[in-house]
Amino acid sequence: MSIWDQTWTWLTTASHWTGSDGVTGRVAQHLELTAEAVLLAAVVALPVGIALGHFGRGGVLAVNIANVGRAIPTLAVLVLLVLALGLGNAPVIYALALFAAPPMLTNSYLGMSGVDAEIKDAARGTGLSAWQSVRRIEVPLAIPLIAAGVRTATVQVVATATIAALVGSGGLGRFVVDGFQTNDYGQLVGGALLVGLLAVVVEIALGWLEGALTPGRRHLAGTSSPASIDPSMTLPAGASGQAQRSS
Amino acid sequence: MNPWWSADWFTSRSDQILAATRQHVLLTVIAVGIGLALSLPLAVLAHRRPRWRAPVLAVSGVVYTIPSLALFALLVPFTGLSKTTVEIGLVGYTLLILVRNCLTGLANVPADVVEAARGMGYGGLGLLLRVELPLALPAVFGGIRIATVSTIALVTIGAEVSYGGLGRLILEGFQNDYKAEAFGASVLCVGLAVVADLFLLGVQRLATPWRRG
Numbered sequence: 068m069s070i071w072d073q074t075w076t077w078l079t080t081a082s083h084w085t086g087s088d089g090v091t092g093r094v095a096q097h098l099e100l101t102a103e104a105v106l107l108a109a110v111v112a113l114p115v116g117i118a119l120g121h122f123g124r125g126g127v128l129a130v131n132i133a134n135v136g137r138a139i140p141t142l143a144v145l146v147l148l149v150l151a152l153g154l155g156n157a158p159v160i161y162a163l164a165l166f167a168a169p170p171m172l173t174n175s176y177l178g179m180s181g182v183d184a185e186i187k188d189a190a191r192g193t194g195l196s197a198w199q200s201v202r203r204i205e206v207p208l209a210i211p212l213i214a215a216g217v218r219t220a221t222v223q224v225v226a227t228a229t230i231a232a233l234v235g236s237g238g239l240g241r242f243v244v245d246g247f248q249t250n251d252y253g254q255l256v257g258g259a260l261l262v263g264l265l266a267v268v269v270e271i272a273l274g275w276l277e278g279a280l281t282p283g284r285r286h287l288a289g290t291s292s293p294a295s296i297d298p299s300m301t302l303p304a305g306a307s308g309q310a311q312r313s314s
Numbered sequence: 315m316n317p318w319w320s321a322d323w324f325t326s327r328s329d330q331i332l333a334a335t336r337q338h339v340l341l342t343v344i345a346v347g348i349g350l351a352l353s354l355p356l357a358v359l360a361h362r363r364p365r366w367r368a369p370v371l372a373v374s375g376v377v378y379t380i381p382s383l384a385l386f387a388l389l390v391p392f393t394g395l396s397k398t399t400v401e402i403g404l405v406g407y408t409l410l411i412l413v414r415n416c417l418t419g420l421a422n423v424p425a426d427v428v429e430a431a432r433g434m435g436y437g438g439l440g441l442l443l444r445v446e447l448p449l450a451l452p453a454v455f456g457g458i459r460i461a462t463v464s465t466i467a468l469v470t471i472g473a474e475v476s477y478g479g480l481g482r483l484i485l486e487g488f489q490n491d492y493k494a495e496a497f498g499a500s501v502l503c504v505g506l507a508v509v510a511d512l513f514l515l516g517v518q519r520l521a522t523p524w525r526r527g
Contacts, residue, residue, distance in 0.1 A: 229381040244474070
């Protein structure tokens with residue numbers, strides 16, 4: 068039987084789809100790991116990036132942290148954290164969060180620091196406090212970039228969560244790793260197809276969601292609110308959604 | 315005794331460490347080399363024929379979406395558990411970075427410089443080789459550096475297909491609960507990336523002397 072026949076057989080066997088070690092269970096685990104890691108990273112990285120961007124401090128750190136992260140293999144971080152903290156979901160989520168944080172930090176910094184100084188002055192001039200200006204004017208203006216950062220981070224975590232199977236974690240990577248270990252090529256290739264499919268679906272879904280949640284440019288173009296002064300802001304080319312593959 | 319650091323691991327296993335490092339470097343150099351050989355013509359094509367821009371970027375972007383472990387697995391039916399499998403995957407991931415950077419470099423050559431060169435009689439290949447590419451070199455080198463550093467990190471995943479360089483030792487350290495090996499190999503891997511980046515920075519400065527000072 069060719070590998071493709073084995074793959075087809077594996078994918079079309081009903082028992083492979085149900086239960087916690089079936090496809091549906093593995094997808095649920097994969098998405099759960101991803102959601103928890105992205106949430107953890109967002110809670111830490113977004114406030115830091117927003118604060119640094121608002122005060123215009125630490126730009127070198129915020130922009131270069133992604134470059135430093137690139138040199139550190141995902142596998143190394145996963146292995147070291149699991150060796151240090153023991154098997155389980157927690158060390159895997161910490162490791163995934165470490166790789167989700169840089170794009171969010173960088174993008175929230177760039178989004179906030181890109182808000183025109185005149186807009187900030189105008190906001191303060193109308194009697195808003197610094198905190199109100201951040202909350203009502205600056206963060207909303209930075210949302211397109213922040214959202215792009217969250218999307219980039221999430222797509223990366225979906226990919227990295229696959230690697231987590233190498234250190235005993237659940238998720239869709241399990242099929243690939245188990246397939247390699249048992250020379251079960253049907254499971255190997257079938258699992259890999261599902262991983263690729265999940266990655267593409269998540270990427271497309273988040274791109275769509277981002278468009279739906281940040282109608283900024285469309286919406287602002289027709290209004291005369293201060294926000295419409297320069298909706299394109301001043302962004303370094305390629306800063307948003309800068310692709311990164313370390314997993 | 316610190317379980318994470320053992321000088322003994324470095325000395326007693328030096329042969330194996332050296333072989334793994336050599337494999338790591340070789341896998342990286344071949345991947346970035348082939349990646350560049352494919353990306354430069356693609357970028358030139360997209361630059362000269364804007365119609366090709368979108369398809370070229372789309373094709374190099376598609377590979378990027380697929381997680382590495384899955385990509386290696388998907389290549390197994392074609393190339394088996396071989397070095398080729400790892401190498402094809404690694405090359406695939408360098409494409410987006412390199413094509414994008416080469417294209418940016420070419421697009422940022424000032425239009426009046428190109429005009430002046432044409433006025434001096436440059437055209438076609440001469441214009442590309444003598445004027446446009448040299449001016450695009452800093453951006454191209456930027457791409458090579460990013461691609462190299464990412465590839466060094468990515469090679470570790472090849473351990474699943476038995477060609478992972480230092481990744482093999484990281485995984486072995488995990489499987490044997492040998493912290494010093496996992497940490498030592500991780501440090502070597504990051505060190506390799508830093509050394510490679512500095513080396514390429516040096517080459518870049520030699521290749522573009524007009525940007526120094």
